[in-house]
Amino acid sequence: xxxxPEITARAxxxxxxxxxxxxxxxxxxxxxxxxxxxRALQTWPLTYxxxxxxxxxxxxxxxxxxxxxxxxxxxxxxxxxxGARVRDLGFVLRLKSNGxxxxxxxxxxxxxxxxxxxxxxxxxxxxxxxxxxxxxxxxSFNRLLKNIDEMSRLDLRMKLNCTxxxxxxGEVVEIFDLADRLGLLLNFNATVSPKDxxxxxxxxxxxxxxxxxxxxxxxxxxxxxxxxxxxxEDPLGDGKEKRPDVIRHCGAGASSxxxxxxxxxxxxxxxxxxxxxxxxxxxxxxxxxxxxxEEVRTLTVxxxxxxxxxxxxxxxxxxxxxxxxxxxxxxxxxxxxxPSHEVLSSSDEDDAVDR
Amino acid sequence: MLGSFRIASDVRYRVIDDEAVVxxxxxxxxxxxxxxxxxxxQLVGEGLTSQQIGDHAVDEFDAPEERIREDVAMFLEExxxxxxxxxxxxxxxxx
Numbered sequence: 014x015x016x017x018p019e020i021t022a023r024a025x026x027x028x029x030x031x032x033x034x035x036x037x038x039x040x041x042x043x044x045x046x047x048x049x050x051x052r053a054l055q056t057w058p059l060t061y062x063x064x065x066x067x068x069x070x071x072x073x074x075x076x077x078x079x080x081x082x083x084x085x086x087x088x089x090x091x092x093x094x095x096g097a098r099v100r101d102l103g104f105v106l107r108l109k110s111n112g113x114x115x116x117x118x119x120x121x122x123x124x125x126x127x128x129x130x131x132x133x134x135x136x137x138x139x140x141x142x143x144x145x146x147x148x149x150x151x152x153s154f155n156r157l158l159k160n161i162d163e164m165s166r167l168d169l170r171m172k173l174n175c176t177x178x179x180x181x182x183g184e185v186v187e188i189f190d191l192a193d194r195l196g197l198l199l200n201f202n203a204t205v206s207p208k209d210x211x212x213x214x215x216x217x218x219x220x221x222x223x224x225x226x227x228x229x230x231x232x233x234x235x236x237x238x239x240x241x242x243x244x245x246e247d248p249l250g251d252g253k254e255k256r257p258d259v260i261r262h263c264g265a266g267a268s269s270x271x272x273x274x275x276x277x278x279x280x281x282x283x284x285x286x287x288x289x290x291x292x293x294x295x296x297x298x299x300x301x302x303x304x305x306x307e308e309v310r311t312l313t314v315x316x317x318x319x320x321x322x323x324x325x326x327x328x329x330x331x332x333x334x335x336x337x338x339x340x341x342x343x344x345x346x347x348x349x350x351x352p353s354h355e356v357l358s359s360s361d362e363d364d365a366v367d368r
Numbered sequence: 369m370l371g372s373f374r375i376a377s378d379v380r381y382r383v384i385d386d387e388a389v390v391x392x393x394x395x396x397x398x399x400x401x402x403x404x405x406x407x408x409x410q411l412v413g414e415g416l417t418s419q420q421i422g423d424h425a426v427d428e429f430d431a432p433e434e435r436i437r438e439d440v441a442m443f444l445e446e447x448x449x450x451x452x453x454x455x456x457x458x459x460x461x462x463x
Contacts, residue, residue, distance in 0.1 A: 015387055017398045029384070077382045077389060103413075105380045105391050128378070130393050170396060 024268035025259045028310055030300055032078040032269035033071050034282060035064070037089040039274065043111050043148040045137075047178060047215035049206040049283075050084055058274040061091045063292070065098050067272070070296050072102040079104035082282070087114045096127030105130045109174070113153060116160045124167045132164065136173045136199075139187035143180055161195055173199045182224025185231050201228055203329045204336070205350075206283050211339055216350040229329045262316035262334060266309035270300070280309045284335025284344075312344040319345050372417045373444060373453040375409070381452075383410055390452055399450065401443075404429065408443045412453050418444060 015023075024031040038058070039050040059067070071079065079099055086092055087110055099106045106127065112134040115123065123129065134157065137147035144154035164171060173192050175181070181188065185201070192199035205219040220228070261267055266280030266288070273279065276291040278299050288306045289299035300306065316334045332351065334344035341348040375381070378393040388406035390399045401409065407428065411421040421444075422437045429436055447453040 014402045015385075015400055017389060017400055020384060020387070020389060020400065023385070031384075075382045075384055077380070077384070077391075103380050103382070105393070128393070130380070130391065130396075170393075 021268065022259050025261050025264045026267075028267045030071075030074050030076050030268065030270060032080070032264070033076050034080040034082060034269065034271040035067075035095075036082055036084070036271065036273045036282070037086045037092065037095065038084040040088050041083060041085040041111070042088060042113055043085070043150050043153065045147050046149065047147070047176065047205050047218045049208050049215060051209040051212075056275050059276050059291075061094055063276070064091070064095050067276075067291050067296060068095075068098055068102050068104070070291075072104065074297055074300070077105055078107065080107040080109060082109035085111055085114070087119065093122055093126055096123070096129070100126075100128050107131050107133055109133045109135070111135050111148065111153070112157045112160050113150070116156075116163050120160070120164050120167055120169065124169055129169070131170045131172055133172050133174050133200075134161065136175050136188065136191075137178070138181045139184040139191050143184060146180060147178070158195075161197070165196070171197050173197050175199060175201050176205060177201050177203045177220040177224060177228055178205060178218040179220055179224065180218060182220045182227065185224075185228050189231065189235065201232070201329075203228060203331050204283070204333050206333070206336055207340060209285050213340065213349065219350050225329055225331065232329065260317060261310075261313040262320050262332075263313055263330075265313055265335060266306050267313060270296075272296075278303075280306065281335050283333050284309065284338060286335075286338060309344075312338075315345055372456045372458075373412050373448065374415070374456055375413050376451050376454045379452050381409055381413070383407075392451065394451075399452070404439055405443045405447070408440055409447065409452065412444075412447075 021031065023029065041048070041050075068079070081092075081096065081099070083089070086108060089095070096106070096108075106129040108123075108127075108129045108131070110132060112132075115132065123132075136144060136157065138144040138154070141152075141154035144157070145151050161171060173195075175188055177185070189199055203220060203225050205216050207213045207216055263281070265284045269281065271279045271282045272291060277287045278289045278291060278296065279285050279287055286305060286309065288303040288309070291299070312334055316332070320332050337346050337348045338344040340350075376392075379390060380393060381388055381390040383406045386403040386406060388401040388409045390401060390409065391397075392399065404425070407425065408421055411424055416424065418441070422440045425436045425440050426433045444453065448455065
């Protein structure tokens with residue numbers, strides 16, 4: 014009998030769809046500087062009935078994990094109806110949210126009507142100064158902490174997601190300390206993406222090589238501490254290190270897929286090459302016959318071989334073939350804003366000397 | 369082997385390559401079950417009674433009937449102990 018990491022490894026290697034991400038809307042109640050969504054895009058979004066049909070197809074394909082994201086998914090007018098359908102179809106639901114609306118009736122309804130496995134909340138700093146600077150919404154940090162407290166009392170499982178930026182890279186330890194005080198897992202993402210339309214303005218906030226090295230050092234220390242305490246991680250989490258013998262750099266288009274609010278199917282939220290549209294073909298047909306998707310799968314295998322020359326220190330994934338495809342026109346090439354391995358290595362040595 | 373069960377309300381599962389991946393959302397963990405248990409979970413999810421599940425299993429698996437029915441009963445008990453399935457209210461009264 015297999016272990017779950019073995020099953021996810023097989024999904025990556027054999028292209029079995031296990032995870033689907035639905036971007037319900039690009040609308041948001043915040044205005045984060047580094048947001049990758051192109052809000053200028055306007056066409057006719059999927060209706061509730063179209064979502065319901067799509068999710069039935071995904072359930073028939075034995076997709077286990079379904080993530081609702083945005084924008085801010087809670088501002089979608091049919092959010093609760095869609096969420097309840099996710100529950101009824103037996104998906105393990107993750108909700109990615111900025112957390113601002115998750116209080117009072119909304120939090121209670123989420124618990125009762127949607128019953129997510131986990132709410133992944135975006136945090137941008139350890140202080141209101143840094144967090145609110147990112148969201149451009151004064152008071153958002155303090156309200157997030159209050160909402161987390163309220164959701165804890167409702168027994169809603171939460172996790173924090175933080176994108177490492179030039180603004181918060183000096184607070185990595187403090188952000189971990191905050192997550193520890195809140196009793197929440199924290200996941201750092203060291204990649205600041207360009208906008209969906211290729212605009213690289215958000216990447217001006219990309220973390221420095223020093224910041225990335227510092228994050229890697231903190232992650233390494235925490236991994237060792239967790240091993241000493243035999244502390245568990247998210248059992249359904251990304252945990253690439255636990256996956257035996259994966260042949261790909263990532264699961265984009267191999268075990269996971271992203272579908273935007275207009276039905277466009279893409280390998281990943283960051284790899285926005287449209288490989289089909291669910292209004293034109295069933296998702297199973299796109300999954301099994303798209304030549305674009307087949308090419309992406311080949312590229313993720315190739316990326317695994319070339320990535321060591323680009324990628325960050327242990328525990329930190331920086332290189333993204335989707336961003337490389339968008340910015341360099343080649344999923345296996347370096348791209349503007351990607352610090353070289355040499356720079357990261359020397360920065361790590363500088364840090365070691367500084368300590 | 370009497371009674372009927374249902375999948376516990378906080379449990380999510382999928383059968384992948386004949387194995388059942390079961391997520392207990394309350395506990396926050398993942399369990400993997402073999403082919404026979406996966407089929408039992410699937411049939412519970414379809415609303416079949418224990419007797420009907422046993423009948424299906426006898427038809428589908430190549431082993432002596434008595435052994436299969438014992439295995440199904442054992443799996444159901446194990447799944448109930450793990451809070452993956454729960455006994456239907458009517459059966460709680462009869463249990």
